[in-house]
Amino acid sequence: MHEYSAVEQIVKIALHTAAEHQAGKVIAVSIAIGELTGFAEESLQFYFDIMKKDTPLIDTVLNIRYIAPRLKCSRCGHVFEREGRSFDCPECGGKSAPTGTGTEFFIENIEIETDE
Numbered sequence: 001m002h003e004y005s006a007v008e009q010i011v012k013i014a015l016h017t018a019a020e021h022q023a024g025k026v027i028a029v030s031i032a033i034g035e036l037t038g039f040a041e042e043s044l045q046f047y048f049d050i051m052k053k054d055t056p057l058i059d060t061v062l063n064i065r066y067i068a069p070r071l072k073c074s075r076c077g078h079v080f081e082r083e084g085r086s087f088d089c090p091e092c093g094g095k096s097a098p099t100g101t102g103t104e105f106f107i108e109n110i111e112i113e114t115d116e
Contacts, residue, residue: 003039006105007047011057014110018056023112026056030063030109034102041066069102 010029018026029048033039041064048062068081075094087096 003043004047006039007044007051010048010062010107011051011055013107014057014060015055017110018112021112021114023056024115025113026060027111027113028061028063028109029057029107030065030111032065032067032104032106032108034067034069034104036069036098036102037105039105065108067102067104070099071096072099 010031014026014029017023031044033044044064045062052058052060070079071082071087071089072079073089073092073094073096076089076092078089078091079099080090080096082096083090088094089096
C-alpha cells in the first residue's frame with residue numbers, strides 16, 4: 001500500500017512539469033527504484049494506471065528501472081552486488097555492510113511533447 005502515496009507524488013510531479021512547460025502530452029515518466037525499498041512493480045503500475053485516468057497523463061507510459069543493492073566488504077573494501085542472501089565478499093570472504101545503494105526512489109526523466 002505504500003506504493004499508493006509514492007505514485008501519487010509521481011503523478012503530481014508529472015502534471016506539474018507538464019503544466020510548467022505547457023506540454024501537450026506527457027509521453028513517459030521514468031523512475032528508478034532501489035530493490036531494498038520493497039516497492040512492487042505491479043503495484044506501482046496498478047496505481048499509476050488508476051491515477052492517470054481523466055488527466056493529461058492518460059496515455060503516459062511508466063518506465064521502471066530497478067537498482068540492485070550494493071555492499072562493501074569490511075575487510076578488503078570491495079564493493080559488490082549481493083547474490084542470493086549472502087553478505088560474504090566474493091573477493092575475500094569477509095563480511096560486508098550495505099552502502100545505501102538499493103534504497104533509492106526518484107524520477108529519472110519526464111518525457112513531454114510540446115507544441116513548439
